[in-house]
Structure formats: C-alpha cells, structure tokens
Amino acid sequence: MTAVGIPGVDVPDHRGRTRLDRAGRDLTGNPGIVVRDVELLAAGWHVLRRTTFDQRRRDGSWTTEQRETYDRGNGATLLPYDVARRTVLLTRQFRFPAYVNGSPDGMLVETAAGLLDEQDAETAVRREAEEELGVVVGEVTRVFDVFTSPGSVTERVVCFAAPYTPADRVSAGGGLAEEGEDIEVLELDVDEALVMVDDGRIADAKTIILLQWAVLRGPLRA
The missing domain is CATH 3.90.79.10 (Nucleoside Triphosphate Pyrophosphohydrolase)
Structure with missing residues (x-):
C-alpha cells in the first residue's frame, strides 16, 4: 500500500508548501515554554495551526496548553x-x-x-x-x-x-x-x-x- 502524504506537511499543498507543521518547534527564547506538538489544521491561502506546549506558571508549576494560531504573514x-x-x-x-x-x-x-x-x-x-x-x-x-x-x-x-x-x-x-x-x-x-x-x-x-x-x-x- 502506498502511503498517502499530508498536503502542506510532507507533500506540497496547492501553493507548493511543505513542513508547515514545523513552525515553533525550535523556539528556545523562553525556558518556561516547551513546544510538544504542532498540528496543521488548514492550509488555504494562509495557515491555521494548533500547538500543544508546556508552560511554567509564575508559582513554578507546569501546565499543558493548546493554542490555535492563524498565520497570514507579516x-x-x-x-x-x-x-x-x-x-x-x-x-x-x-x-x-x-x-x-x-x-x-x-x-x-x-x-x-x-x-x-x-x-x-x-x-x-x-x-x-x-x-x-x-x-x-x-x-x-x-x-x-x-x-x-x-x-x-x-x-x-x-x-x-x-x-x-x-x-x-x-x-x-x-x-x-x-x-x-x-x-x-x-x-x-x-x-x-x-x-x-x-x-x-x-x-x-x-x-x-x-x-x-x-x-x-x-x-x-x-
């Protein structure tokens, strides 16, 4: 069986883009934020992602959060x-x-x-x-x-x-x-x-x- 790729992730989407799920995975500027996963939800003209990350709160405890981000460029x-x-x-x-x-x-x-x-x-x-x-x-x-x-x-x-x-x-x-x-x-x-x-x-x-x-x-x- 031939594996089916995911447009925008491992095969090109309609705009020829791949690796759209990589945004944010290499961020290191804030030691209180650890990115765990990035999901590509939609890749029309712009890109919608859902990111799961661990966040250290001000009291020192850690929580796991999810946020959706809409990327339309700058x-x-x-x-x-x-x-x-x-x-x-x-x-x-x-x-x-x-x-x-x-x-x-x-x-x-x-x-x-x-x-x-x-x-x-x-x-x-x-x-x-x-x-x-x-x-x-x-x-x-x-x-x-x-x-x-x-x-x-x-x-x-x-x-x-x-x-x-x-x-x-x-x-x-x-x-x-x-x-x-x-x-x-x-x-x-x-x-x-x-x-x-x-x-x-x-x-x-x-x-x-x-x-x-x-x-x-x-x-x-x-």
Whole structure:
C-alpha cells in the first residue's frame, strides 16, 4: 500500500508548501515554554495551526496548553501626512470580516497597508502607497511594529509614516483590480480624522494608533 502524504506537511499543498507543521518547534527564547506538538489544521491561502506546549506558571508549576494560531504573514502600513496643510491620506474599502462582525456596511477607513509578500517592509509599504493611494513618497520613518491580534494571529505590522505633497500624487490609486481591490482614496484634515475616530467612523486599530502618534508625538503636533 502506498502511503498517502499530508498536503502542506510532507507533500506540497496547492501553493507548493511543505513542513508547515514545523513552525515553533525550535523556539528556545523562553525556558518556561516547551513546544510538544504542532498540528496543521488548514492550509488555504494562509495557515491555521494548533500547538500543544508546556508552560511554567509564575508559582513554578507546569501546565499543558493548546493554542490555535492563524498565520497570514507579516505586513506594513503607511500614514502619509502633509505638515503645511495638516492633512493625511487614507483609504476606504470593503472588509467582509468587519461586515460580518457588526460594521454597518463593511466599509473601513484605513491607512494603506499590505502583506510583505517576501519583500522587506519598506519596499512593501512603498508598493502599497503607490498602488492604493497613487502616491510616491520620499523618506519614510519606521514608527513602530505592532502585533495586530496576538491572542490568535501571528501577524506583525510595521508602521511607517512619510511626508507627502500634492505633487507626489502620480495616479488616482485605487489598488489592483486583478486582486479584487476597489479602494477609495481619502485626503482628510487630521483633526477631522480624529473626530472620525471619536465617533466610530474610523475603527481600524493601526490607523487609530498612527493618527494618535502623529498628533501626540509626531509631525502633526499642534
């Protein structure tokens, strides 16, 4: 009898990947965590795993825990700002996960963002700025890295900011139609954007964090 392999583990899945069950098995940075097993639950475009590990509690006792992790890769996002006019460039697009979880119409206002897709973070964020916003920025500042939902999602997002002027607009933006993107570009006064945070019209976490950074510690401080 011929053994049947497991796609994504010992035979390639639909994206040609194997060894997807190896993530985390070699971690040694925390002596209070010992990974025992990693199960591949699903390997669609992204990867869902269940990991079993021993954890040493603060009182010295050990427990065995299981956690599911959703691995969609890492991303980068950019807040373009115009100091002279106190404006920022944002996007509006439909997000089904938000729509199915209480967003009235699923249309979210966000900073331009995307997955790294094997690029370095700065290259990726410049790509997204041109595709989504139609703007080519000069020097960018890496503000901070954030975990988006560390209870279950592995994604870490690198947050950038960069100055822009109207002369930096090279196209209408809108994203890539072949990837199903249909993105509206919004140029907003930063104070209006903050009002939108207060009243819920902006509810995206990375966008809120970058807007607040811009006016509290960044280039748009009053």
